[in-house]
Amino acid sequence: MESLSSLFSLKGHVALVTGASSGLGVEFARALALAGADVALVARRADRLERLAAELKERYKVNAAAIPADVTVEAEVDRAVAEANAQLGIIDILVNNAGVAPTGRAENIKREVWDSTFAINVTAPLMLSQRVARALIEHKRPGRIINITSVYGYVGTGIYRMACYVASKAALANLTRQLAIEWCRYGITVNAIAPGWVPTEMNIEGLEKGDNRARIESFIPMGRLGRPEELRAAVIYLASDAASYVTGTVIHVDGGYLAW
Numbered sequence: 399m400e401s402l403s404s405l406f407s408l409k410g411h412v413a414l415v416t417g418a419s420s421g422l423g424v425e426f427a428r429a430l431a432l433a434g435a436d437v438a439l440v441a442r443r444a445d446r447l448e449r450l451a452a453e454l455k456e457r458y459k460v461n462a463a464a465i466p467a468d469v470t471v472e473a474e475v476d477r478a479v480a481e482a483n484a485q486l487g488i489i490d491i492l493v494n495n496a497g498v499a500p501t502g503r504a505e506n507i508k509r510e511v512w513d514s515t516f517a518i519n520v521t522a523p524l525m526l527s528q529r530v531a532r533a534l535i536e537h538k539r540p541g542r543i544i545n546i547t548s549v550y551g552y553v554g555t556g557i558y559r560m561a562c563y564v565a566s567k568a569a570l571a572n573l574t575r576q577l578a579i580e581w582c583r584y585g586i587t588v589n590a591i592a593p594g595w596v597p598t599e600m601n602i603e604g605l606e607k608g609d610n611r612a613r614i615e616s617f618i619p620m621g622r623l624g625r626p627e628e629l630r631a632a633v634i635y636l637a638s639d640a641a642s643y644v645t646g647t648v649i650h651v652d653g654g655y656l657a658w
């Protein structure tokens with residue numbers, strides 16, 4: 399029967415969310431569970447993943463698995479994907495959300511900081527996407543890959559000095575487009591969500607310093623920071639059948655940050 403909920407239902411689907419131990423990753427996991435998906439939770443802090451898995455089972459009556467892993471270690475990526483497939487079934491929704499945003503003047507960036515930022519923000523999404531896509535292709539199953547980029551995948555910023563971050567998010571945005579082109583023949587869509595400023599562990603310290611919050615808000619047409627739960631609808635939409643003809647695109651959830 400035609401209904402709004404069937405358009406967006408994720409019942410029968412298996413999602414894997416990286417960076418599910420804090421901030422936006424927790425909201426993405428909740429959103430996918432709300433829509434009925436079983437969810438594998440990946441990050442390094444096991445205790446937080448266990449707590450969230452228990453919450454998802456209790457609140458949304460879905461299956462959830464806490465799978466601690468460092469996404470920059472290829473063997474751990476292999477293990478995490480294998481464990482998720484074994485515990486929940488073949489992953490057909492992947493949210494590449496784990497990320498870091500180191501700050502520092504461009505002229506002083508250390509090679510190891512640059513490399514580790516790219517390892518988490520760009521290389522890990524590719525490693526995870528490859529493994530998820532290979533299983534889907536092998537089983538002739540469609541799927542959804544959703545990369546979490548940033549408004550700073552498009553523009554630089556004078557607010558903080560974060561050359562590693564803006565470069566890595568631009569790379570992830572264009573990787574999204576290329577994977578979309580290569581994998582649409584298999585029924586796998588690849589899209590991105592570009593959040594604007596949302597208070598999380600990643601930025602809260604900086605936001606609370608001096609007049610930083612007010613300064614940042616002055617760059618946002620809506621005049622305020624986002625709330626984590628305001629990212630929920632975008633991930634449900636991109637993961638759902640409703641977005642079957644959407645690939646290679648980026649949805650901005652940014653209070654208008656990129657509009658002026």
Ligand SMILES: NC(=O)c1ccc[n+]([C@@H]2O[C@H](COP(=O)([O-])OP(=O)(O)OC[C@H]3O[C@@H](n4cnc5c(N)ncnc54)[C@H](OP(=O)(O)O)[C@@H]3O)[C@@H](O)[C@H]2O)c1
Pocket residue numbers: 416417418419420421422423440441442443467468469470495496497498499518546547548549592593594595596597598599600601
């Ligand atoms: N908040 C914003 O304003 C904003 C804006 C635009 C884009 N974003 C993007 O949104 C995503 C989530 O950020 P957030 O704001 O929610 O930040 P956050 O609260 O700091 O979360 C980052 C997550 O990444 C995980 N992570 C980091 N390194 C990892 C590794 N090596 N292996 C596995 N997991 C790792 C962390 O978990 P563990 O430490 O437990 O491993 C944590 O769960 C990032 O990609 C970020 O760039 C955020």
